[in-house]
Amino acid sequence: MKGNYEIWTKNLTKVYDKRSKQTRAVDCINLRVEPGVHGFLGPNGAGKTTTINMLMGAISITSGEAYVRGLKAGSIRARRMIGFLPQDPIFYGNMTAHEYLLYTARLFGLKKRDAINKTEELLEYFKLSEEKKKPISKFSGGMKQKVGLASTLIHDPKLLILDEPTTNLDPIGRKKIIEYVKKLAQDISIFVSSHILSEIEQMCENVTIINDGKIVLINTIQNIKNTYSSSSDLFIIDTNGNQMVLRELEQAEGVLRAWISEEDTKIHVVHNQGEKLQEIISNLIAREKIVLKSFYQPEASLQEVFINLMKNGDG
Ligand SMILES: Nc1ncnc2c1ncn2[C@@H]1O[C@H](COP(=O)(O)OP(=O)(O)O)[C@@H](O)[C@H]1O
Ligand SMILES: [Mg+2]
Structure with a gap:
């Protein structure tokens, strides 16, 4: 059952326990993410990043279960399957895109020759080759995000998890990233979060909508439109x-x-x-x-x- 899904959770819950108060950030959610591009949509504070961090094993699960392609979320094997772009990726600003990708490749244990080849391939794919000598700190937001996306692909993952990849970008940067996501989707499954509907609409066929830590809807974009839109005048x-x-x-x-x-x-x-x-x-x-x-x-x-x-x- 779980193995048929890119992401499968059962009653996945996160309660942040601060001395003064408890926040039930994610409340018993059951995700069923099939191959393809799946949108994870919800307003700010809905629980998207918390969910994704649990899927990555970056924070502990309060209760419930989570599996990625049949492997326990957070396990080394599960993590190796995933290319992860966090909401606020941190770059070593004085590194060039070339150095950063090479460094990431080595972190993932690629041999030197393979790391160099993969880096070159990704710089080419994301049209960053010309800028490869420039420090990332001099990059525009959109270009930084391209480096981020490239770095998620370095170890040939089976699934990409992208947490709000377009936030803080200008319209041109957004458009570029959306185009790349669509292009990547031809070869790999993608789970992408956003609080911006029009973007999810452009990238995804299936969507899970979360609000206040709870799933409010799972469906195809088309079905949602057909079912929930009032016939307009x-x-x-x-x-x-x-x-x-x-x-x-x-x-x-x-x-x-x-x-x-x-x-x-x-x-x-x-x-x-x-x-x-x-x-x-x-x-x-x-x-x-x-x-x-x-x-x-x-x-x-x-x-x-x-x-x-x-x-x-x-x-
Ligand atoms: N480290 C934390 N400690 C306490 N509360 C948190 C923490 N991170 C997030 N929250 C709270 O959990 C809820 C969900 O946040 P988050 O997962 O970041 O939502 P989203 O990514 O959808 O904007 C919010 O109410 C937020 O304030
Ligand atoms: Mg978030």
Whole structure:
């Protein structure tokens, strides 16, 4: 059973016991992570890092069980399977990317020749070869994170565990890291945490949502969207005469609101009867000889689902 999963936990729990107070940071969670990219999503303080640290054996488990590819979490064999990128990786800033990767490789026990080859291969893969003489302290956040990602791959792990790999990066850095995660996912399973929905949505097919130490949902992104998104009254229309169509729509029957979005310059219409709206648009096209470029309902974003889930608490 456990062996079929990349990550399997049963009633995994962590209570931080400080003199003055107890924090139940992770509360009886049952993770079932299958091969592929799996998102671990939840707001700050939800318990993501605590869970991941237990999976890595970096902190003790209060109660419950955790297995990684059938091996007891925290055991040497389990750790060797995993490439781990902590939330705040620490680099020796005066090292170059080349030195850092070589050093990591040697820590993992690679022979000198293999360590050099692997380092070169990873510098190449992450397009860091040109910067390999520069100290990491001079790197941008995005580049540092690329070095971090590269270092997780040094010992050919079977599973990557990435704790908020995109936090503290600028938008370009974020995009780069997401691209690399997607590229890596073609060859290796990845468990990636984030508090940012749109990023999980881009990287993962499956997601576990955690809030307040408890799992609130496990499902595919697609199923979540299908099941939890309320059918919306929003329609998006694009024509070669949006200003004119907007003026017409503002007068039309059943239109609750209509505006031109600054973001995509398309017409956004709130209408509680889709068929009626289609009819209005068809008539307009025929009468005014307008070219209709698109007419659709936007897919509900996970953001809406998430907000609803958090409002309703468990279940
Ligand atoms: N070392 C610690 N000692 C006490 N409480 C902690 C410690 N680390 C985290 N916590 C608490 O545990 C909860 C979960 O934190 P964390 O796992 O870091 O969440 P996340 O990674 O989802 O933001 C929070 O309430 C946090 O304050
Ligand atoms: Mg965290």
